[in-house]
Amino acid sequence: MQKKPDSGLLAMGILLVLALVVLGAALVVGEMDRFG
16 A cells, blocks of 8 residues: 655645534534523
């Protein structure tokens, strides 16, 4: 298995994961703020 360092794709993946984490955290905080 040959691995090519594709930094552009890696950065895009990291940004996508970070965006999902931030979105999830915002949803959780919003729900807690609404019910809390």
